[in-house]
Amino acid sequence: MAIDLSAYTPRKRKHLRQVKACCVYVIGESNAGPMKIGIAGDIVQRFKQIDESGSAKQAVHYLMWTPGRPVATRIENYTHSLLLRAGRGLKGEWFNVDLETAKMTIKWAARELYPNASLYSHEKIIAQLEKKVMERPRKYAAVDSLQQINDIPEISGEFGSLSSTHSSFKNPVRDVAQMLEDEGHLIVRKV
Incomplete structure (x- = not known):
């Protein structure tokens, strides 16, 4: 067979x-x-x-x-x-x-x-x-906005609170997330 x-x-x-x-x-x-x-x-x-x-x-x-x-x-x-x-x-x-x-x-x-x-x-x-x-655990899920990332304890605690203000790439995680959100893309986060 x-x-x-x-x-x-x-x-x-x-x-x-x-x-x-x-x-x-x-x-x-x-x-x-x-x-x-x-x-x-x-x-x-x-x-x-x-x-x-x-x-x-x-x-x-x-x-x-x-x-x-x-x-x-x-x-x-x-x-x-x-x-x-x-x-x-x-x-x-x-x-x-x-x-x-x-x-x-x-x-x-x-x-x-x-x-x-x-x-x-x-x-x-x-x-x-x-x-x-x-x-195998699920590692990633899509989130709709920057605010949802701020609401995730392990990310806001690990990287500091991500805000909507642009900071000239002082915080690359926040800046990339902000650019993606500004362009209308979904942001991916760890779960």
């Missing part, structure tokens, strides 16, 4: 980039093969590149997330060498294998190279990312 890449929202993809996660992927037309085995830091972007370059409609069938590109590269290279030695190579990263053979070979290579590493399936990484997104 193909993986639904819409689960990788922009926020989740950003988090994966920040932690430098990288996946080993299996892409193909169907579970029967042939299969492309490669790596990607951003699977959504990589799949778009592959999908646009080929004539047949491809799907992502398997992902193994690793703690970084070097780990993913070693797993990918070892997987490729195992499949090439078994006479399953076609061209480049394409192999004459079904999905189960591709998955088993990747998992075997990962266990051989990194027996104690934390490697995540698509389902597990999405669950972890969902948990991170749900735990």
Whole structure:
């Protein structure tokens, strides 16, 4: 069954980039093969590149997330060498294998190279990312005026009271807020 890449929202993809996660992927037309085995830091972007370059409609069938590109590269290279030695190579990263053979070979290579590493399936990484997104507190909210900023205790106490009088940039926070308000923009504050 193909993986639904819409689960990788922009926020989740950003988090994966920040932690430098990288996946080993299996892409193909169907579970029967042939299969492309490669790596990607951003699977959504990589799949778009592959999908646009080929004539047949491809799907992502398997992902193994690793703690970084070097780990993913070693797993990918070892997987490729195992499949090439078994006479399953076609061209480049394409192999004459079904999905189960591709998955088993990747998992075997990962266990051989990194027996104690934390490697995540698509389902597990999405669950972890969902948990991170749900735990994350909301940091900002829009306010309509400078007066609302003055009414926020943590801002008026931290930066001093923000008034409507222009002060020639003696207080940059107040001056920027005032300029934004004068131009009719919403002002953003911490909550």
